[in-house]
Amino acid sequence: MKDSLLIIEDEALLGNELARFFRKQRWDVSVVTDIKSAQQLLSEQDIDPILILSDMNLPDGNALDFLEQAKRGLPHSEWIFLTGYGSVTDSVRALRLGAYDFIEKPCELDRLNMLVEGAARSARAQRRLQQETSQHFNRYGLDALVGRSQKTKQLRDMLKQLANVPFSSLVISGETGTGKGLVTRILHYSGSRASKPLVELNCAAIPKDLLESELFGYEAGAFTGAKKRHRGLLEQADTGTIFLDEIGELDLDLQGKLLKAVEELRFRRLGGENMVEVDVQIIAATNRDLLQKVKSGEFRQDLYHRLSVINIHIPPLRERLEDLRDLVPQFVADCNIKTGKNIKTIPDSVWEQLESYDWPGNIRQLHNIIERCVLLADNEVFPAQWLQFPNKNEDAPVAANNGIYIPLDGSLSLQDMEKVIIQEALNRANNNVTGAARLLRATRETMRYRVQKHHLKYEE
Ligand SMILES: Nc1ncnc2c1ncn2[C@@H]1O[C@H](COP(=O)(O)OP(=O)(O)OP(=O)(O)O)[C@@H](O)[C@H]1O
Ligand SMILES: [Mg+2]
Structure with a gap:
């Protein structure tokens, strides 16, 4: 046009x-x-x-x-x-x-x-x-937080209220994969800062000595290698939101500097003389008990109190298993679209397994498992044999360190087992056929033939 x-x-x-x-x-x-x-x-x-x-x-x-x-x-x-x-x-x-x-x-x-x-x-x-x-805005509306359980409803209500309040900082706690990132996006995109930047920093993913310059930025010449002025993430988030993921990983020294910046809403870049003023809303997330860290002296009490003006706790999936009834169909539908499959029915036996598992990796784990099942399905029924929960059967021989677990309870045909083995080898070889062939001591040609036979994704 x-x-x-x-x-x-x-x-x-x-x-x-x-x-x-x-x-x-x-x-x-x-x-x-x-x-x-x-x-x-x-x-x-x-x-x-x-x-x-x-x-x-x-x-x-x-x-x-x-x-x-x-x-x-x-x-x-x-x-x-x-x-x-x-x-x-x-x-x-x-x-x-x-x-x-x-x-x-x-x-x-x-x-x-x-x-x-x-x-x-x-x-x-x-x-x-x-x-x-x-x-x-559409993708991260309140409805993006799916689930019918009382706990999830309460969480949605809380987020709805917070969307209308200009909070300065907030702490989200919850185990890994419970939706801390999602809740952050919902808060940002439903609040008054929606059209302003949302900047993320995962404090556990960046080496400690780089965190400070990432956060506060630096002036040219602040240290060897600092050729040009660099605006830190706090500055990039100005007028918007900064999401500090895994805040418990910040060391005490940096916690002190962050506290000062948060209280004064201004700071100096590394090697800089002038104060930079910012207007940011802070959302901090942690999968650890921060209070515990405060007690043990690993997290500054003053920073904790400053940040946790509002606390949001996201309960683990095992405490709200009713949510599965909404999450599973939604993830199946998403994966159908993504993979071009057309799963229409979820058998009772699958629901039983899903509802009796304890989900240590929470909703992220659920999503991954469903993605695997949809990808490997070969008709319109959700394939129970690909659920493959670890520790499902306590009597089963424990897989050796680098072996894999294959149930001999009739749930898998020999063909299916071959598919499991090849898929696992591909996973471990980053989908590379040659690498997978080496793991299975097969030739590349044999491997390519079998990968294609089972319609598995691979790279040459
Ligand atoms: N209630 C929910 N409804 C729909 N999707 C959800 C829900 N909770 C989480 N998810 C999805 O599950 C996945 C994991 O969530 P997210 O990344 O937010 O978890 P997290 O708590 O930040 O995990 P980590 O601690 O590992 O960073 C994401 O794809 C997210 O969109
Ligand atoms: Mg996260």
């Missing part, structure tokens, strides 16, 4: 020349000669120009007054003004009102075109950003 350009120019000759020129540059052009017609066009014909190119003085008024009044309805359009010689005050006002630029008449078309291209890029970028934000 072509982008649309609205030209407002009362000199018909110039207006037509511009229209002809920009149509050749693949624009969808509309031309009007006064403000009234522009208003009519915008409201009645439902056009949404990404760019408005307008003469400054029009027969029925000044185009800047029109900009001021129309901007609300066109928040992601850019404006360029054509001005007469020497109208400096108008030009200044144009920029102040948020116009992209102005150009003096008579203007060369090539120069004008460059300006137009620049403005169009800016408008497209704004639209992309806005679209992404609204997608996130």
